[in-house]
Amino acid sequence: MLNILVVEDEPAMQMGLRDNLQFEGFEVATADDGEAALEKLHHENFDLILLDVMIPKVSGFDVCKTIRKEGIETPVIFLTAKGEEIDKVLGLELGADDYITKPFSVRELIARVKAVSRRIKTQEITEEKITIGNLNLDFTHYTAKSEDKDVKMSHKEMEVIHYLWQHKNEIVSRHDLLEKVWKYEAQPTTRTVDNFILKLRQKIETNPNEPRHILTVHGAGYKLIP
């Protein structure tokens, strides 16, 4: 599902947004001010940003401007109070995808989010079929094939390889994986992650003993090379 960052300083509003979006099945992260938002945006990929304009430290406008300069093209929906200068949002090439004026109904917001997420999805469809080693993965259908033979992959295996793919050619630490795939519970110093890597290698690598795609970076984590 889509991963949404909500940037909003008013606690009640933030909580309301988070609960409603989560109820609709979205992944939700939050930030209280512009600085925190930028921090999160630099360390994690989101699919959509709900960005209040009037927030402490760095304004919503500036957050948007900044990330666009940095090449981050995540869709943005601005949350504005009535009377704020919307023109500047839509006119100033900030690259906002939409805006919504407070007070707004939850249903309206959800409709907007879904509209944007639909657009995101259709764009992403092309990217959802990938090949790693001799394995063809299809994340829209959560299936895998190797030379026309179906390969059974568990849900979590797909999530792990998906996360690695999203961070291909980067080093991904076990901690990252536990946090993002295992969802911030279970902080075991165990071999859990390794076990999944093991299984994935057996399915992806031609010779699992000499991995060419899922590499170990000693003391740091793993790196996926497609």
Next chain:
Amino acid sequence: MLNILVVEDEPAMQMGLRDNLQFEGFEVATADDGEAALEKLHHENFDLILLDVMIPKVSGFDVCKTIRKEGIETPVIFLTAKGEEIDKVLGLELGADDYITKPFSVRELIARVKAVSRRIKTQEITEEKITIGNLNLDFTHYTAKSEDKDVKMSHKEMEVIHYLWQHKNEIVSRHDLLEKVWKYEAQPTTRTVDNFILKLRQKIETNPNEPRHILTVHGAGYKLIP
């Protein structure tokens, strides 16, 4: 191929759209203003409408509103200039399927049109009689046959298989089914969905113990393979 009505007053834009869409294999008709659009819509069936918002005589919004009132459910993609009130478009009460903001790239528009047309097609197929496994289903009459023998299907069973069909080859979660077929009640702590899957398998699968059409995706839901 699909029959598209382009409603756009600016001649250059209209011609550009027509040429590109025709090049992609679509049938294209054009209208210069809202009145002409309504006229055409009353005399011909289209599969999709590209509707500029700012057009003479009757606005795009009003065209959409009017035909919806008349029961015409042809999908609409709005063309809007930046800064126009997207709100009203996305109010979605108008029944727009999508919108696109000028200036847009041709490739983007084509992608949108294809996305909508894909949705249309899968819907159209659904209208007719389909076959899954050894079962022939007729959704217009809500009946089913297996090798010329009538098979009794309850209303809800038909709805479930219908939903699965609309999302064939995709993973459909129990939650989705509960929300879309059962209309948003019922907690997911129940085996209700499973029971329907059980019944459907007994009617569809040759060997219900090893389902080949209604597959289980552990931890995720079900997937229909026709």
Next chain:
DNA sequence: ACAATCCTTTACCGGACTGTGACAAACCCT
């Protein structure tokens, strides 16, 4: 009101999936 039918819930079982710990192997640093 009664019966029939369909839908929902409950309960139990079997199995898939995942997490754990032990041990071996590989790696890194001194």
Next chain:
DNA sequence: AGGGTTTGTCACAGTCCGGTAAAGGATTGT
């Protein structure tokens, strides 16, 4: 080279999930 740390691998057990049947509840037609 050697010790300590990190990683690979395996088998086992617990947990969660889905399959299934049967009972309980709701709705409809007679």
